[in-house]
Amino acid sequence: MRVMGELWSQLGSLMASFMFVYAIYEQFFPRHLRIYVKKYTQKFTGLMYPYIQISFSEFSGERLKRSEAYTAIRTYLSANSSQRAKRLKADVVQDSQNPLILSMDDNEEITDEFHGVKLWWSANYTLPKTQSFSFYPTSEEKRFLTLTFHKRHRDLITGSYIQHVLKEGRAIAVRNRTLKLYTNNPSNDWYGYKRSKWSHVNFEHPSRFETLAMDPKKKEEIVNDLVRFKTGKEYYAKVGKAWKRGYLLYGPPGTGKSSMIAAMANFMNYDVYDLELTAVKENTELRKLLIETSSKSIIVIEDIDCSLDLTGQRKKEKEKEKDEDEEKPKNPSKKAEEEDKKASKVTLSGLLNFIDGIWSACGGERIIIFTTNFVEKLDPALIRRGRMDKHIEMSYCGYEAFKVLAKNYLEVESHSLFPTIGRLLGETNMSPADVAENLMPKTVVNDSEICLQSLIESLEEAKKKAEEEAEKKAMEEARLKEENEKLEATGKSAEEVKENGTVH
């Protein structure tokens, strides 16, 4: 004990002398001299120190994008560290197959071995230069992983080991992958505690191509297109095109546009980013959201005609509004507020840049899908080929599509009522959603005949309704035609009639 006590006191006085010398050095040595000394000390220790260090930062560039290498290495180390590291960090990921994820804690070090060579990995972080007190991690905290190895193994490590780690990390990530459905947060939440532009939940949609009711030829064409895209990395590189593809899904409500997106995601094993454009204030925000999406993903903008002021129709309406505005002056402050609201929205050119600007190539392997009920309303610039490479029409239920639904819902592949249904489907428009609703069993007993009969009744009703509406329309047209003919006969202009009342 006495020896220990003496040792401590000697160490204490040594530290005190060192601090004293350092204080004198700091005080009396000019700054440029100190830099000089530091430079040569580092050079000298570099000569003596036989190890090489490589660091991998969490974010590449100016914190724009999470580094893919960092993520892959972290995954590799998480898979290996739980046995080797002594201080582990536990993350509970609720929506994962394996909810408890263990990884090495900050400032912890683990060893790895490659072809008999030993190397060290450590997880580190640096704090921001200007510190302010906060309960939450600041956005300036920089995390990085450091790899240390002996300099005589430089070629092996930089040549094969790092490639091995990245490959393994990516493979582990694919094996553990559960599909995610992301939705964008309002920009006010981007820099708070959560610091996240996208929120996600597990994507567990049951829709598959097998359950999708549509023309089998069309379905096969889409599946082939997707396979070509997935396996086309070299092809896209060869022709100098960014590795992405745009689909425009259009058709009446309930024809399976959203179901098609889910089927695509399940088929490709891609995450889905459901982009709510109305929550995006401006074009720069749109770009930031895009950069934060990962590759192997589908970016979806549903009902594009409703999300934005992008349609020719709406532009005209806006012009009309403008004219009206000029006529009756509004409360000026309210008007300014409204103008401001309009100005802070995403524009068509912003969206075009989002789809095919240079930023959209970051990450690659991405599919962009727009859906709309009214394709004719969209600005042609938005949907031209090259942007939306493939236009897919989701139409009313045909006979082939009905057969898929009957098989899925009733497990029936043929029935004596099928021909009647086929004829009625050819004569009237009914969405697959409505057909599917009729095929759902109404009682606990799953009687396919009752369901098919109910579908026939609905189809007949729909047909009758459509015929009545067509008759009404024809009568209205005939009345208008007659009125026009009378007008021409009297030689009066339409304006005159409007002013003086109807023609008799």
Ligand SMILES: Nc1ncnc2c1ncn2[C@@H]1O[C@H](COP(=O)(O)OP(=O)(O)OP(=O)(O)O)[C@@H](O)[C@H]1O
């Ligand atoms: N082609 C289809 N194949 C199988 N089921 C379908 C199909 N179309 C619609 N359905 C059924 O109808 C429901 C609604 O379809 P979905 O949401 O995909 O339509 P939508 O075209 O996206 O409609 P909206 O234009 O209103 O968004 C789905 O949950 C699905 O059960």
Ligand SMILES: [Mg+2]
């Ligand atoms: Mg939909």
